[in-house]
Amino acid sequence: MVVGELNSPGGSSRNTRREQILAAARTLFAGSGYDQTSISDIATAVGVADGAIYKHFTSKREILYEVIREFYEPVIDMAATNVEGMSGIRERLRYLIWLQLRAFTEQPELCRLIIAEARPMEDYYESRIADLNRRYTTLLVEVVEDGQRAGEFNDDIDAAMVRDVVYGGIEHVAWGAATGRRSVDATRVADSLTSLICNGLERRTDRDGLLADAVDRLEHVADRLER
Amino acid sequence: MVVGELNSPGGSSRNTRREQILAAARTLFAGSGYDQTSISDIATAVGVADGAIYKHFTSKREILYEVIREFYEPVIDMAATNVEGMSGIRERLRYLIWLQLRAFTEQPELCRLIIAEARPMEDYYESRIADLNRRYTTLLVEVVEDGQRAGEFNDDIDAAMVRDVVYGGIEHVAWGAATGRRSVDATRVADSLTSLICNGLERRTDRDGLLADAVDRLEHVADRLER
Amino acid sequence: MVVGELNSPGGSSRNTRREQILAAARTLFAGSGYDQTSISDIATAVGVADGAIYKHFTSKREILYEVIREFYEPVIDMAATNVEGMSGIRERLRYLIWLQLRAFTEQPELCRLIIAEARPMEDYYESRIADLNRRYTTLLVEVVEDGQRAGEFNDDIDAAMVRDVVYGGIEHVAWGAATGRRSVDATRVADSLTSLICNGLERRTDRDGLLADAVDRLEHVADRLER
Amino acid sequence: MVVGELNSPGGSSRNTRREQILAAARTLFAGSGYDQTSISDIATAVGVADGAIYKHFTSKREILYEVIREFYEPVIDMAATNVEGMSGIRERLRYLIWLQLRAFTEQPELCRLIIAEARPMEDYYESRIADLNRRYTTLLVEVVEDGQRAGEFNDDIDAAMVRDVVYGGIEHVAWGAATGRRSVDATRVADSLTSLICNGLERRTDRDGLLADAVDRLEHVADRLER
């Protein structure tokens, strides 16, 4: 699977009736929102009777969850796979940030769907979508904890808070894009955000100390030489 | 106005009918959510007829916005006032983060209302609430830009992105509290988040400069000795 | 209240909106059955919007129950009042039988409604209709028990069984009328049924006693003659 | 066929697909009611596809009728056979009452099915079930008419009314059992009901007269002998 094919996952695009329904729902949900899209709208778009929808899905909400899953799962699978094959802490962090940012800014409507429609739902936290999300955010938490264990990152800061800051930040940025109030260059923002977070986390004191010592010694040498 | 009185703003608590309606709506919205609360529920709670509500508000949504404003405006006023009187960049940043975090974690239901009910609404970005929010986030952007101008902060990083990261992070943390999945110590989280962001933003170039200066001097000394 | 006005009870016919709805529902339920009558049908018949119905009734079922109550309650009130003022056991029995039979055969559609639509409903036995019915059948049970206490009726037979037989019989007769398969003369059937039940219940022991006495005396005489 | 085998009629239990469907339907109808049981439920219980059901039955209603028939027909066959072989009017009456009462109280769910689900159906009176019922009730009418022709029963009372009273009574008693509000001892109730009906029907006046005459004459003889 290639980065460029986020939404055409080989296996599921067999254009079964199920896929047709999901495709129609994706378009309609993205265009008009979940509440404004009726089962009848979806059925009409597919060209079947209303009742046929229920041969493939048990409820409208299930359709929403599946639409989101089809979009989100490949991103997460890719993230999990690739993060494993990357070496540096910072590298991995940047990748996770960039991937999510890219997915959300390229599909701002699906971003809106997740944030504004799915997440406020009562049973969201028991849904597969929440599971996916947890899988994703766990990847980042683990990278941060790796960084802390390796002594590269300051371990005073709670990794869960870093996760909230990163994904909260991504969501705010993407939400701006989703509501059409801003355009976003995923790569630039990812770099910038990675910098901010990594600098913020880096164990400063020691390196600073070493550096300061080196500078001091240089100064002394210079003084002596001058004299 | 004192920190401890976030929700009893002097001027507006004159217990007029308008205030009674807002008080009832606040309780009901917080308890059952916006959609699940009907105008009838509010009218009944106040003890008036349904129609009477519309003598004071033009729509149900306006009530929501006013409920949020009553909660949010004092926080922002306080932020604007106090931030002005503070000296250090970091100090001001920490204060803004802490105030928002505290407001959201102390009133998780209102936090939920803003994030999950008000913001997804179509006309949210034309509403007074969005204005309030902009006023608030602008405070933070200005502090960051001050820091950048003062040379304290790296100005490679877009202040708007910092704003998204900070408020996105705060919201994620508070949302966890609002949905009852986590308990939050506002002060600790604020400290931690401030650290992360400030460290992330701080200019390293100073030390580079020192180093460069030292090297320069060494070179001069070497020159002179050579001569 | 007079027998002839079973369904025009003074107080309730004020032609309020509520009464209009009940009147329309009565007609429609009687004509097409409960399931086949939609709320829209009723609203249209009254000349109001669908939603207006719910200002007066909480559910379609409540309308059914009220239709039945309006028909049934006066019958029961009358029964309770008049039975009290009657002297003979048999007289009272006949009256109760006749009244129910008359109500059911004069309003066969409402009879059908009670038996075939209301009674099979899940919550029927918790409804006001079941209460009414219990009040009614209790009247008969009490008359039978009075008869048993007075020595007029055989107390070997369970009064509750008599009640089941009487009301079951009435329903079968009335159901035949309701389904249009038979025409019924309430007075003749009431007389006949009263006869059957009273004869069935009457104590025979008296005559046995007389016979035994006579035989005793004959034996005594025979004894004396022998001596 | 023996009384104890009411529901295992030899011929039909060949466990054909048809019988499997009926068995599943019987269980499901009894447990959840006719309306609450879908064709899919039945098909799933049998382990075939929905469409397969229609190879054996033309409609859901036909299944209901067959379920009832399988239960009811043996009872009626037995009644017809045994009533013929019985001598006394009262004996036969008691048997018919007892048999129906026993069937209904032993299978209260099927009793409910007949009374509350099948009978209110529009085409019930054109169905085989109504035929069965007529055959059954005719047996009783004939016994009563035999009694009247033999002079044992009063012929003022319409035999059809007696039928309604008896079966109406049985149904009320059984319905109480079916809805779980009462427990019933079929034999005791049958005896009691038979007593009530027979006493109610017995030609009283003549026999009473004869008896009274006999007693009078005995008294006179005794008097004369004494004197």
Place this chain on the structure above:
DNA sequence: AATGAATGAGTATTCATTCAT
């Protein structure tokens, strides 16, 4: 005999808002 996907009609209920009084 069996499959099982497709049909498509049918409906109770809610509620923000209005307006005549």
Place this chain on the structure above:
DNA sequence: AATGAATGAATACTCATTCAT
């Protein structure tokens, strides 16, 4: 300021039955 009756649109879901395979 207040009333409160009236509006009326809007919609997910079920299921007996069919039919091409």
